[in-house]
Amino acid sequence: MPSRRDILASLFLSAVPARPQSEKISPGLLDRWLSEHRLPGASIAWVSRGGGPAEIAAGVADPESKRQVEPGTIFQAASLSKPVFAYTFLKEAAARKLDLDRPLTAMLDHPFRSRLRALMASEVPEDPRLALITPRMVLSHSTGVPNWLRNQPLALQFRPGEKFGYSGEAYVYLQNVLEHVAGHPLQDLAQRHVFEPLGMRDSSFVWRSDFEHRAAIGSSESGPRHKWRPAEGLAAGTLHTTAADYARFLRRFLRGDEITLQMLKPATQVQDGLAWGLGWGLESSPAGSAFWQWGDDGEFKAFAIGSVGRDLALVVLTNGSTGLRVCREAIQQMLPGPHPALSFRMVRY
Numbered sequence: 001m002p003s004r005r006d007i008l009a010s011l012f013l014s015a016v017p018a019r020p021q022s023e024k025i026s027p028g029l030l031d032r033w034l035s036e037h038r039l040p041g042a043s044i045a046w047v048s049r050g051g052g053p054a055e056i057a058a059g060v061a062d063p064e065s066k067r068q069v070e071p072g073t074i075f076q077a078a079s080l081s082k083p084v085f086a087y088t089f090l091k092e093a094a095a096r097k098l099d100l101d102r103p104l105t106a107m108l109d110h111p112f113r114s115r116l117r118a119l120m121a122s123e124v125p126e127d128p129r130l131a132l133i134t135p136r137m138v139l140s141h142s143t144g145v146p147n148w149l150r151n152q153p154l155a156l157q158f159r160p161g162e163k164f165g166y167s168g169e170a171y172v173y174l175q176n177v178l179e180h181v182a183g184h185p186l187q188d189l190a191q192r193h194v195f196e197p198l199g200m201r202d203s204s205f206v207w208r209s210d211f212e213h214r215a216a217i218g219s220s221e222s223g224p225r226h227k228w229r230p231a232e233g234l235a236a237g238t239l240h241t242t243a244a245d246y247a248r249f250l251r252r253f254l255r256g257d258e259i260t261l262q263m264l265k266p267a268t269q270v271q272d273g274l275a276w277g278l279g280w281g282l283e284s285s286p287a288g289s290a291f292w293q294w295g296d297d298g299e300f301k302a303f304a305i306g307s308v309g310r311d312l313a314l315v316v317l318t319n320g321s322t323g324l325r326v327c328r329e330a331i332q333q334m335l336p337g338p339h340p341a342l343s344f345r346m347v348r349y
Contacts, residue, residue, distance in 0.1 A: 025333055030058045033329050039320040040219045041069035044330050045243035046314035049254045053247035061216040061319065074202065074215040074240050075317035076228060078295030080302050081205070081239035082171055083263070084194055084249060085186065086139050086279025089178055090259045091193035093135065096181065100136040100278075104177050132160040138167075138174040139278040140267035145170040164268045164276060166346060168236035175235035186233040198248045203241040205233025211240060216319040218299025225299055237297060243317050250306050250313035253280075253291060264291055264308075273340035281344070287337025294324065294347050303327035307335060324349045 025044060034042060041059025046052060057069040093100065098107070129144070137143045137160050144156035145167045157165055175186055182189060187205045195203050204211075207229035218225050230238040253260045266275035266282055275282045280291040288309050295302035301323030306313025314334050316327040328342055328349065341347075 023333060024054070025056055025330060027056060027058060029333070030056055030326075033326045034059045037322045037325040037329075039318055039322050039326050041073075041216060041320070042316060042318040042323065042326055043069055043071065043073055043075065043243040044314060044316045045247035046312060046334055047247040047251045047254070048311045048313075049251065052251070053244045055242075055244045055247070057243070059319075063217065063219045069216065069319075071244060072202065072214060072242055074211045074242060075302070075319060076216075076218070076237075076295075076297055076300040077239040077241050077246065077302055077317065078237050078297035078300055079168070080241075080246065080293055080295045080304050080315070081235060081237045082168075083279040083293050083304070084190060084203075084239055085171060085175065085235035086263060087249075087252075087259060088186070088190045088193045089135065089139070089174065090262060090278065092178060092182055092189055094259065098135070098181070100139075101134050103131050104133050104135065104138075104174065105131045107177055107181055127154075127156060129156055129159055130154075133170070133173075134160075135174060136267060136278065137161050138170045139263075140164075140276045141166045141170070142268045142276075143167055143170040145173065164270045171235040175233075186235060190233070194249065198252060200241070200245040200248055203239065203245045205235075205238050205240075206230055207240070215240070216300075216317075218297075218319050220299050220321040237295075241317075243315050246304060246315040246317070247313065250304060250315060253306055254308055254311060254313055256308070270344075271340075274344060281341055283339060283341045285338040285340055287335070287339070290335070290339070290341070292341045294327070294341075294344075296324070296348065301327065303331065305331055305335065305339075305341065310335065322349075 040063050041061055043057040045055040055071045057071050059069050061067045061069045061073050133143045141164055142161050144158040144160050147167050148169050179185055190205055215227055263278040263280055265277055268276045273284050283290050288307055290305050290307045292305040299321055301318045304315040316330045
């Protein structure tokens with residue numbers, strides 16, 4: 001009898017029609033995109049189930065020194081951190097037999113409001129709806145927690161589980177609960193569950209000394225900015241990585257396992273053609289199905305997308321404020337066809 005994993009994989013694959021072979025990105029084409037969109041530099045990697053990653057890099061990593069972007073250049077991945085955290089959480093949850101639908105407050109051994117206040121770094125009012133938030137709601141962006149509180153009192157925007165509402169703040173809340181339950185910081189858990197098993201030797205949620213002369217410097221019209229050297233990992237956005245390393249993470253989803261199949265199952269409806277799974281956005285169009293996430297940290301823009309049915313995933317990491325425009329070019333080149341993800345209201349080009 002087929003396993004549950006086999007059945008889910010079969011359903012996912014059968015939902016995706018065959019598409020024409022995509023064309024690779026040449027150095028000349030990437031150089032043209034950088035020039036057209038006035039972007040300092042970019043690194044792009046793509047992967048299939050059985051091959052790669054292949055990587056191409058162009059432009060400057062440091063606009064002042066003119067140091068070039070190379071295949072091993074380290075970029076801030078911004079919100080591409082979230083799927084890596086989601087995979088880390090689900091691996092640890094499976095090991096500890098944590099219930100994804102158990103309220104987070106039930107996982108804490110301190111009085112609710114005082115512990116939540118410490119985790120959220122914000123004033124927490126009396127609101128019984130806070131006790132409804134579960135890991136599944138956090139990972140699928142349906143908690144009602146605002147995207148970022150910015151030291152303002154916490155006020156839920158809707159009843160948890162009611163609808164979609166993107167929230168990096170909720171991811172940090174779940175991270176703190178996980179660290180409390182597991183007794184280890186996010187970096188250690190990600191190293192155990194993701195970086196080591198997948199051979200991601202150039203990835204970290206915290207700054208490493210060997211990144212110093214390899215890291216890209218973000219740049220905008222106002223000029224370059226200083227390196228961000230996070231001493232503590234944040235689930236929502238401190239991942240530093242290379243394009244090839246992140247492609248290794250994407251390959252896990254093309255190959256499939258119990259955790260990836262769980263993440264690629266729709267959990268929250270966003271709009272026509274878009275839903276959210278556990279950690280990934282999910283799109284459906286005449287071109288097929290795909291999982292995706294964008295990153296926007298000011299001068300660092302990124303996009304990752306993959307299609308199981310087309311056996312291809314790619315990631316684009318950039319160090320300029322116009323980077324998402326090059327991300328869009330690369331996606332249309334490698335995975336041609338309509339992409340609802342590219343018109344998602346929060347992706348600002």
